[in-house]
Amino acid sequence: MYRKKLIELLQEKEWTVRELAGRFGVDEREIETELEHVRRSLKREGLRLEVEPARCRKCGFVFRKETLSKPGKCPECRSTWIAEPRVRIVPSK
Ligand SMILES: [Zn+2]
Numbered sequence: 001m002y003r004k005k006l007i008e009l010l011q012e013k014e015w016t017v018r019e020l021a022g023r024f025g026v027d028e029r030e031i032e033t034e035l036e037h038v039r040r041s042l043k044r045e046g047l048r049l050e051v052e053p054a055r056c057r058k059c060g061f062v063f064r065k066e067t068l069s070k071p072g073k074c075p076e077c078r079s080t081w082i083a084e085p086r087v088r089i090v091p092s093k
Pocket of ligand 1: 056057058059060061074075076077078079
């Protein structure tokens, strides 16, 4: 179980799901699942998971904050030139 380490890393800086998957040697899907658990457990510690949403680099479309993985293409302009979402942990409020 690496959840504790994951929380530590997320308090140090911003990460993409892909970077975290590489760091822990697991697939991105697993990191996404782990982040959902983390998101729920942080509340009682006065912390929260902050998401810088994915964004289309072509038209500027901003994806939903719930989307933690990199979207395949932009629903507005169909571009695949997408900035990956970034996550980190910050104190709530
Ligand atoms: Zn777009």
